[in-house]
Amino acid sequence: MIKKRxxxxxxxxxGAGMSKFDMFKDRDSKDLFLEAFQNMLAxxxxxxxxxxxxxxxxxxxxxDFFVHQSHWGAILSDALSFVPRPATRTEGACAxxxxxxxEGVFAIASxxxxxxxxxxxxxxxxxxxxEVAEGLSLAAIPYESQVGFTFPGVFGTIATAYxxxxxxxRDHLMNVTIKSHxxxxxxxxAQLNASMEDVMAARxxxxxxxxxxxxxxxxxxxxxxDPRANPAVAWPIHVFDCCPIxxxxxxxxxxxxDIAKNFTDDPLYVAGMGQGSGxxxxxxxxxxxxxxxxxxAHEAYEMSGLGPKDIQFAEVHDCFSIAxxxxxxxxxxxxxxxxxxxxxxxxxxxxxxxPINTSGGLKCKGHPVGATGAAQLVEVWTQLRxxxxxxxxxxxxxxxxxxxxxxxxxxxTFTILERR
Amino acid sequence: MIKKRxxxxxxxxxGAGMSKFDMFKDRDSKDLFLEAFQNMLAxxxxxxxxxxxxxxxxxxxxxDFFVHQSHWGAILSDALSFVPRPATRTEGACAxxxxxxxEGVFAIASxxxxxxxxxxxxxxxxxxxxEVAEGLSLAAIPYESQVGFTFPGVFGTIATAYxxxxxxxRDHLMNVTIKSHxxxxxxxxAQLNASMEDVMAARxxxxxxxxxxxxxxxxxxxxxxDPRANPAVAWPIHVFDCCPIxxxxxxxxxxxxDIAKNFTDDPLYVAGMGQGSGxxxxxxxxxxxxxxxxxxAHEAYEMSGLGPKDIQFAEVHDCFSIAxxxxxxxxxxxxxxxxxxxxxxxxxxxxxxxPINTSGGLKCKGHPVGATGAAQLVEVWTQLRxxxxxxxxxxxxxxxxxxxxxxxxxxxTFTILERR
Numbered sequence: 001m002i003k004k005r006x007x008x009x010x011x012x013x014x015g016a017g018m019s020k021f022d023m024f025k026d027r028d029s030k031d032l033f034l035e036a037f038q039n040m041l042a043x044x045x046x047x048x049x050x051x052x053x054x055x056x057x058x059x060x061x062x063x064d065f066f067v068h069q070s071h072w073g074a075i076l077s078d079a080l081s082f083v084p085r086p087a088t089r090t091e092g093a094c095a096x097x098x099x100x101x102x103e104g105v106f107a108i109a110s111x112x113x114x115x116x117x118x119x120x121x122x123x124x125x126x127x128x129x130x131e132v133a134e135g136l137s138l139a140a141i142p143y144e145s146q147v148g149f150t151f152p153g154v155f156g157t158i159a160t161a162y163x164x165x166x167x168x169x170r171d172h173l174m175n176v177t178i179k180s181h182x183x184x185x186x187x188x189x190a191q192l193n194a195s196m197e198d199v200m201a202a203r204x205x206x207x208x209x210x211x212x213x214x215x216x217x218x219x220x221x222x223x224x225x226d227p228r229a230n231p232a233v234a235w236p237i238h239v240f241d242c243c244p245i246x247x248x249x250x251x252x253x254x255x256x257x258d259i260a261k262n263f264t265d266d267p268l269y270v271a272g273m274g275q276g277s278g279x280x281x282x283x284x285x286x287x288x289x290x291x292x293x294x295x296x297a298h299e300a301y302e303m304s305g306l307g308p309k310d311i312q313f314a315e316v317h318d319c320f321s322i323a324x325x326x327x328x329x330x331x332x333x334x335x336x337x338x339x340x341x342x343x344x345x346x347x348x349x350x351x352x353x354x355p356i357n358t359s360g361g362l363k364c365k366g367h368p369v370g371a372t373g374a375a376q377l378v379e380v381w382t383q384l385r386x387x388x389x390x391x392x393x394x395x396x397x398x399x400x401x402x403x404x405x406x407x408x409x410x411x412x413t414f415t416i417l418e419r420r
Numbered sequence: 421m422i423k424k425r426x427x428x429x430x431x432x433x434x435g436a437g438m439s440k441f442d443m444f445k446d447r448d449s450k451d452l453f454l455e456a457f458q459n460m461l462a463x464x465x466x467x468x469x470x471x472x473x474x475x476x477x478x479x480x481x482x483x484d485f486f487v488h489q490s491h492w493g494a495i496l497s498d499a500l501s502f503v504p505r506p507a508t509r510t511e512g513a514c515a516x517x518x519x520x521x522x523e524g525v526f527a528i529a530s531x532x533x534x535x536x537x538x539x540x541x542x543x544x545x546x547x548x549x550x551e552v553a554e555g556l557s558l559a560a561i562p563y564e565s566q567v568g569f570t571f572p573g574v575f576g577t578i579a580t581a582y583x584x585x586x587x588x589x590r591d592h593l594m595n596v597t598i599k600s601h602x603x604x605x606x607x608x609x610a611q612l613n614a615s616m617e618d619v620m621a622a623r624x625x626x627x628x629x630x631x632x633x634x635x636x637x638x639x640x641x642x643x644x645x646d647p648r649a650n651p652a653v654a655w656p657i658h659v660f661d662c663c664p665i666x667x668x669x670x671x672x673x674x675x676x677x678d679i680a681k682n683f684t685d686d687p688l689y690v691a692g693m694g695q696g697s698g699x700x701x702x703x704x705x706x707x708x709x710x711x712x713x714x715x716x717a718h719e720a721y722e723m724s725g726l727g728p729k730d731i732q733f734a735e736v737h738d739c740f741s742i743a744x745x746x747x748x749x750x751x752x753x754x755x756x757x758x759x760x761x762x763x764x765x766x767x768x769x770x771x772x773x774x775p776i777n778t779s780g781g782l783k784c785k786g787h788p789v790g791a792t793g794a795a796q797l798v799e800v801w802t803q804l805r806x807x808x809x810x811x812x813x814x815x816x817x818x819x820x821x822x823x824x825x826x827x828x829x830x831x832x833t834f835t836i837l838e839r840r
Contacts, residue, residue, distance in 0.1 A: 003474075008428040008531035054423075055695075064484040070558040071513040074712075074830025077697040078561070084715035086695035087831070088519050089511040093491040099508050103523050109530035111428035112693075138490040141498070273532075275475075275506035277497040295504035410494025411507070 005273070005303040007109040010257030012267040013417060015044035016381035018374075021191040021248035021366030023125035029063060029072065030079040032249035033121045036371075037080060040117075040251045043381075045264035048253060050080065054113035056087040057104050059097030059120035060370035065135040066127050076121070091370075093139030094319065095406030096120055097250065098275075098373030098413035104254045105270055114259060119251025120375070122368035132245055139369075139407035141280030152242060152320065154281060154408045156234035159322035161287035163236065166337035168325070170236045174224045175343045176321040177240050177363065183350060184360025186391035191246050191366030196220035203229065241321040246366035250375035268384055271399065272306060272416035274299030278409040288337075292412035293330040293403065300414040301332075306399060308332030311416065313355040313383060313393050315376035317405035318362050327403055328356060331414065355393050358383060376402035377415060384419040425693070425723040427529035430677030432687040433837060435464035436801035438794075441611040441668035441786030443545035449483060449492065450499040452669035453541045456791075457500060460537075460671045463801075465684035468673060470500065474533035476507040477524045479517030479540035480790035485555040486547050496541070511790075513559030514739065515826030516540055517670065518695075518793025518833035524674045525690055534679060539671025540795070542788035552665055559789075559827035561700030572662060572740065574701060574828045576654035579742035581707035583656065586757035588745070590656045594644045595763045596741040597660050597783065603770060604780025606811035611666050611786030616640035623649065661741040666786035670795035688804055691819065692726060692836035694719025698829040708757075712832035713750040713823065720834040721752075726819060728752030731836065733775040733803060733813050735796035737825035738782050744768075747823055748776060751834065775813050778803060796822035797835060804839040 017039025019032045041048055056077055064070045073087030090099035097120025104118035124132060137145045144154060162168055178196050185195040194202070200215075200223050207214055217223040224230045230238045253263070260267040276295030281287065301307055308331060316331065318324035325339040333354050334342045342348060348356035359365045359379040362372060380400040382388045401416045437459025439452045461468055476497055484490045493507030510519035517540025524538035544552060557565045564574060582588055598616050605615040614622070620635075620643050627634055637643040644650045650658045673683070680687035696715030701707065721727055728751060736751065738744035745759040753774050754762045762768060768776035779785045779799040782792060800820040802808045821836045 003534075005532050008529075061490065062484075064482075064490075064558055068554075068558060069562055070481065070484075070511060071560075071827050071830050073512055074697050074700075074827060075561065077830075078699045078703075082697065083699050084696040084711045086716075087512075087697045088523070088695075091490060091509040091511055092493055092507075103508070103526065106523065106526040106530045106532060109428075109532065110526045111529065112425050112526060114423075134488075138484055138488060140491075141495065142489055275508075276504040277494050277502065277507045279498045279503050280494075283498075291504045296506075407491050407494060410491050410497075 005299055009109045009111055011105045011108045011254055011270045012257045012260035013252055013381060014255050014260055014263035014267045015040045015048060015253035016378040017043050018189055018250035018378045019248050020189050021246050021368060023245060024247045027247060029121045029123045030076065032123065032247060033076055033119065034079060036119060036249040036251045040253055044253060045266065046262065048263060053115050053117050055085055055107060055116050056082055057090060057100035057116065057118045058087065059090050059100040059373060060122060061091055061093055061096045061139065062122060062124060062135045062369060065138060066131065067123055092411035093406035094369040095373055095404040095411040095413055096370040098404035098415065101252065101374055101377060101415065102273060102275060102413065105273060108254055108256050115253065115255045117251055117253055118374060119249060120371040120373060121249035122370040123247050124245050124368060125247050141408060141410055143282040144280055144408060150234065152234035152237045155320040155322055156237040157281065158287050159236050162322060162325065165288055166340065168340040171221065172340040172344060173236065173241055173321040174221050176318065176324050177224065178220050179349055180318065180357055180361045180363040183358050183391055184364030187360050187365060190360040190364050191244055192364040196223065237320055243319050243362040243367040246368040248366060248368035248371045250371045250378050252374055252377055266385060268381060269418045269420060271418035272300035272304030275413045277411055280408055280410065288326060289330055290326060290405065290409040290412055292409050293327060293405065296412045296414040297331050300416050304416050306416060310399050311401045312397050312399055313358060314401040314403060315357055315359060315379050316403040318357055319367060321363065323405065324356065324361065331403055350391060350393060358388065358391050358393060373404035373413065376404060380417050384417060425719055429529045429531055431525045431528045431674055431690045432677045432680035433672055433801060434675050434680055434683035434687045435460045435468060435673035436798040437463050438609055438670035438798045439668050440609050441666050441788060443665060444667045447667060449541045449543045450496065452543065452667060453496055453539065454499060456539060456669040456671045460673055464673060465686065466682065468683060473535050473537050475505055475527060475536050476502055477510060477520035477536065477538045478507065479510050479520040479793060480542060481511055481513055481516045481559065482542060482544060482555045482789060485558060486551065487543055512831035513826035514789040515793055515824040515831040515833055516790040518824035518835065521672065521794055521797060521835065522693060522695060522833065525693060528674055528676050535673065535675045537671055537673055538794060539669060540791040540793060541669035542790040543667050544665050544788060545667050561828060561830055563702040564700055564828060572654040572657045575740040575742050576657040577701065578707050579656050582742060582745065585708055586760065588760040591641065592760035592764060593656065593661055593741040594641050596738065596744050597644065598640050599763065599769055600738065600777055600781045600783040603778050603811055604784030607780050607785060610780040610784050611664055612784040616643065657740055663739050663782040663787040666788040668786055668788035668791045670791045670798050672794055672797055686805060688801060689838045689840065691838035692720035692724030695833045697831055700828055700830060708746060709750055710746060710825065710829040710832055712829050713747060713825065716832045716834040717751050720836050724836050726836060730819050731821045732817050732819055733778060734821040734823060735777055735779060735799050736823040738777055739787060741783065743825065744776065744781065751823055770811060770813060778808065778811050778813060793824035793833065796824060800837050804837060
């Protein structure tokens with residue numbers, strides 16, 4: 001059904017950087033994006049004069065609503081001293097900066113530009129809980145929010161359907177959470193830079209400092225099963241199944257494949273790229289699969305000539321733990337209904353056969369929504385170039401991928417990077 | 421300074437359509453976009469099966485704020501039955517759909533897609549005056565809105581600077597307004613589908629029907645000088661210098677030049693394309709010129725090998741009458757400081773040497789912000805193909821152009837279309 005996609009000019013990735021992800025009281029989008037930009041510049045092996053960059057694409061989802069300011073292309077172009085060079089904002093809810101990446105690829109592949117900065121930024125933590133909940137609901141398909149669905153509600157419903165259909169349980173969601181924390185403990189940029197053991201130790205310390213009885217959890221699952229430690233949000237989704245509210249930024253430098261070696265002897269290449277759209281829960285034939293993701297994956301695999309087996313590790317959009325299970329199935333890494341078993345068997349751990357969310361994922365690295373898609377590709381860059389330190393996937397890495405989801409499945413992207 | 425831009429694959433325009441522009445109590449963005457889409461489909465000479473369209477780009481600026489819904493790519497993809505094909509929203513304030521057009525061009529020129537639908541939509545009229553004013557201020561550069569500038573305030577300041585520097589006066593702004601109404605009276609899609617004579621006749625009729633004294637204006641300028649008929653908003657900007665609040669949608673079908681003849685024997689071609697960004701008033705060296713526009717124009721002229729003399733007619737971003745004067749100078753149609761004289765001499769009228777805003781412009785056609793950039797190109801399509809009826813520019817038309825401005829100059833685009 002899907003035509004074979006190709007690019008008339010190859011596109012390479014020659015730099016990548018991100019800000020620390022966290023909730024910052026005193027940092028705004030410009031400040032965060034500048035940190036990501038500086039880190040990106042520092043990552044370009046042979047250096048990059050910012051004057052060489054032809055254009056900027058920036059993904060942002062909620063700044064209109066949360067900080068009452070739109071037109072971030074122009075504002076960031078000014079902040080980076082790019083004026084009068086062009087800047088464009090893309091928006092696809094939580095997939096906003098994967099869309100920016102894609103437009104940067106097209107702009108270069110078209111022959112129009114040679115070097116394009118792409119990235120994303122989000123500044124979510126300044127609003128009240130109510131404002132944040134309302135703002136995020138703008139991403140959902142209207143039919144969902146109008147009947148009172150929240151994001152945890154949607155993913156709780158999906159989890160229930162998945163449990164019912166395939167025999168999984170909350171225990172299997174916990175395996176995802178525990179693995180995310182394991183990885184994030186090794187990622188200094190992560191917002192929740194702590195293993196489950198660290199989390200439990202901190203809770204015990206806090207209880208003791210307040211003179212409360214010392215909690216006694218025999219392991220992480222006991223903690224996650226303790227309703228005081230990990231209360232339900234929308235059953236079976238509990239607090240530790242949810243990504244946090246985050247501020248942060250990420251960016252990448254794309255150039256024509258033909259000039260990549262001017263920037264580094266070790267560029268990465270865009271091997272495959274796909275994007276799809278979806279209708280939302282009200283119209284889903286199957287609550288345990290995202291049509292948009294399957295389409296995006298198909299497009300990217302077709303373009304690259306690769307299949308799921310060739311992808312050695314991936315970042316996937318784990319806005320909730322259940323989402324990770326669906327995605328690793330929709331992307332073809334595991335068969336439908338077998339993702340939760342693969343996670344249980346350790347296949348998705350750092351030392352497993354298919355490491356997933358080595359960064360800690362949205363759950364622990366954080367999810368500044370507009371920054372996430374590009375930040376996932378920063379992790380793929382870091383892993384492929386063997387620069388991930390304590391969380392480095394072992395072995396010779398050639399293909400890594402990132403999957404980004406917008407809203408409740410309205411937009412989905414899949415991008416395969418190659419190291420030659 | 422600017423590198424010569426080129427596209428690796430030529431891109432053609434094979435269909436164009438827009439909705440009626442107006443303030444609609446009972447129509448939403450989906451409804452408006454569907455009208456534009458149907459009109460676009462009807463314009464494709466040899467027909468188009470919507471299944472042949474690979475992707476959608478849609479410009480939208482304020483729906484997050486005004487209708488509390490983001491993620492319009494996905495929503496419109498669903499409304500058009502495009503799912504699971506991809507959809508991306510672009511935002512650059514009032515230039516949002518010129519950015520969508522540009523991304524569609526890149527996506528095709530890259531070789532990735534063959535046929536892409538691009539357009540824009542905006543649904544502005546449902547909010548209160550205060551909400552609309554606040555929402556629009558999100559487009560401005562923060563330094564401007566923080567000190568209390570509104571859009572009319574910014575353009576009033578610009579007009580004052582222009583008057584001071586070049587000796588123009590309110591009388592010269594009125595020439596722009598009168599010409600816009602002349603053209604809009606011949607455009608059935610225009611929101612203010614009325615000449616100044618029609619406007620005055622309606623006011624007289626209303627006065628009579630209410631038993632008030634019959635106004636006696638000797639001509640349109642007397643009307644525009646009457647502070648009851650045309651009150652000041654931010655001197656020298658009066659009500660008739662401002663575009664209205666509008667709802668509407670527009671869309672265009674782009675395809676690879678190599679397959680254009682499958683859709684029509686009379687396609688148009690993207691001859692030149694440019695985009696720039698600007699810092700805002702606080703940093704402007706010169707209040708009477710937009711740096712972003714000069715950059716965009718330079719890029720487009722370089723790509724096309726054309727100059728201002730080659731452009732036979734153009735749509736320019738007349739959010740306020742003064743803006744039209746600046747743009748026709750920044751685009752090189754007239755020398756700096758001579759635009760107002762050219763308008764006075766009739767050069768920009770339909771029968772003049774350089775017809776400007778033959779559609780009636782933003783001032784009279786209406787300005788549903790996210791729809792405007794694509795709607796300008798709908799007018800260029802209509803004129804180049806000799807389908808503009810009563811407002812058709814005479815003669816053999818080969819090159820027409822559209823200029824779209826975002827915010828107070830933060831983003832600017834210039835696009836040159838060619839009929840061969």
